[in-house]
Amino acid sequence: MFNCALAMEIRFSPEEEAFRAEARAWLEQNVPRTTRPDSADLRARRDWDMAWQRCMYDAGWAGISWPREFGGRGATLMEQLIWYEEYARANAPDVTTGFVGLKHAGPTLIACGSEEQKAYHLPRILRGDVVWCQGFSEPNAGSDLAALQTRAEIDGDHLVVTGQKIWTSFGHIAEFQELLVRTDPTAPRHAGITWVICPMDTPGIDIRPIKTLAGNSDFCEVFYDQVRIPLANVVGALNDGWRVAMATLSFERGTAFMSEQVRLARRMEELVALARHPSGGDGRRAIDDDEIARRLALASAEVEAMRAMTYRSLSLAARTGMPGAEASMIRLFFSELVQRIDVVAMEILGPAAVEGFATDGAPRDEWAERYLTGLSQTIGGGTKEIQRNIIGERVLGLPR
Numbered sequence: 001m002f003n004c005a006l007a008m009e010i011r012f013s014p015e016e017e018a019f020r021a022e023a024r025a026w027l028e029q030n031v032p033r034t035t036r037p038d039s040a041d042l043r044a045r046r047d048w049d050m051a052w053q054r055c056m057y058d059a060g061w062a063g064i065s066w067p068r069e070f071g072g073r074g075a076t077l078m079e080q081l082i083w084y085e086e087y088a089r090a091n092a093p094d095v096t097t098g099f100v101g102l103k104h105a106g107p108t109l110i111a112c113g114s115e116e117q118k119a120y121h122l123p124r125i126l127r128g129d130v131v132w133c134q135g136f137s138e139p140n141a142g143s144d145l146a147a148l149q150t151r152a153e154i155d156g157d158h159l160v161v162t163g164q165k166i167w168t169s170f171g172h173i174a175e176f177q178e179l180l181v182r183t184d185p186t187a188p189r190h191a192g193i194t195w196v197i198c199p200m201d202t203p204g205i206d207i208r209p210i211k212t213l214a215g216n217s218d219f220c221e222v223f224y225d226q227v228r229i230p231l232a233n234v235v236g237a238l239n240d241g242w243r244v245a246m247a248t249l250s251f252e253r254g255t256a257f258m259s260e261q262v263r264l265a266r267r268m269e270e271l272v273a274l275a276r277h278p279s280g281g282d283g284r285r286a287i288d289d290d291e292i293a294r295r296l297a298l299a300s301a302e303v304e305a306m307r308a309m310t311y312r313s314l315s316l317a318a319r320t321g322m323p324g325a326e327a328s329m330i331r332l333f334f335s336e337l338v339q340r341i342d343v344v345a346m347e348i349l350g351p352a353a354v355e356g357f358a359t360d361g362a363p364r365d366e367w368a369e370r371y372l373t374g375l376s377q378t379i380g381g382g383t384k385e386i387q388r389n390i391i392g393e394r395v396l397g398l399p400r
């Protein structure tokens with residue numbers, strides 16, 4: 001339950017202010033000046049992302065939340081908040097193609113992996129040597145993940161995997177996959193699942209990119225036909241994959257909102273500037289329209305509310321040790337707010353918004369791309385309905 005007795009308390013100590021100054025100075029000097037390749041050339045984008053990751057690694061800023069013993073910075077929650085604030089303020093690029101490895105496969109290995117798995121994979125992830133992808137969702141197992149059907153049978157010291165995954169982000173440019181398979185079809189559905197590290201170049205894997213609404217192919221379908229994976233790649237134990245997967249999802253959903261609130265504030269500033277800019281032949285400014293001005297004001301206030309919710313949640317987490325279920329409230333609020341802001345952007349642009357889309361609907365400018373990709377915000381990482389279920393059950397204590 002939300003504990004109102006634990007009021008928000010955010011004050012930065014002198015050490016934290018020094019950390020901020022150090023982060024700011026380093027970012028000012030090192031944020032890449034070259035243009036990030038667009039998503040039409042994912043391999044070039046991957047190389048660019050990995051070069052930036054390597055730059056952060058060499059300077060000791062990679063894996064900000066990872067423990068020092070695994071090569072990370074070992075930052076406290078407050079230091080992480082400061083880092084993400086400075087990161088967004090410096091307009092530093094997200095390492096999106098490295099997201100799975102850095103934000104959830106790596107932390108899952110730290111929490112549940114064997115010593116050999118940690119020693120082999122963690123430095124490679126942190127240095128930006130490899131890209132990981134996530135093989136959880138299937139055509140009939142998304143929100144209801146425990147319905148997954150991809151089978152793995154034991155043959156000697158290997159698992160032999162047959163089945164299909166879908167919506168695998170960056171599957172075609174990844175070296176490794178965090179793969180969930182059903183190893184005991186006779187067990188209750190949460191009990192017969194195993195989390196295994198799948199090398200993506202193993203024979204029998206067929207990867208088919210899916211073209212999205214936004215015109216790119218970040219997603220893939222992945223088919224497995226008798227794919228042999230060493231048993232040594234199992235993380236946790238055989239049939240213990242549900243527990244490991246829950247750890248993965250808690251890292252995936254955990255504290256991502258730290259940076260999101262800062263990026264959203266920046267986007268609002270850009271939107272207000274756009275609305276103030278005279279458009280068309282008559283010099284009309286969108287902000288002179290009372291309704292647009294009202295919605296911009298509301299969205300700006302909501303971005304501030306998002307910041308307050310973030311600080312409150314961190315303040316709680318710093319004292320209780322874990323991000324709580326209220327992270328779902330922030331996630332839900334954020335995802336719907338992004339979409340409201342994107343709609344206002346389209347209305348400010350008015351008829352000119354149409355020019356942002358090619359005849360096949362693919363985006364041609366930043367606003368169009370944001371509008372289209374924003375639609376997935378209320379699906380990925382748990383749909384808005386699933387977030388509402390979590391809030392209802394775990395925050396409000398409603399019956400299932």
Ligand SMILES: Cc1cc2nc3c(=O)[nH]c(=O)nc-3n(C[C@H](O)[C@H](O)[C@H](O)COP(=O)(O)OP(=O)(O)OC[C@H]3O[C@@H](n4cnc5c(N)ncnc54)[C@H](O)[C@@H]3O)c2cc1C
Binds near residue numbers: 134143167170377
């Ligand atoms: C940008 C993006 C990236 C992704 N990347 C990956 C990835 O790398 N790897 C991966 O494995 N997956 C990935 N996914 C897939 C994602 O996890 C699923 O899309 C998500 O879990 C929803 O599953 P689904 O699409 O099968 O929808 P379904 O689960 O079929 O849901 C359909 C609709 O029914 C609603 N619904 C379902 N169950 C309930 C319920 N109990 N109560 C109320 N409403 C319900 C949902 O909210 C939704 O509106 C990605 C998705 C997106 C959008």
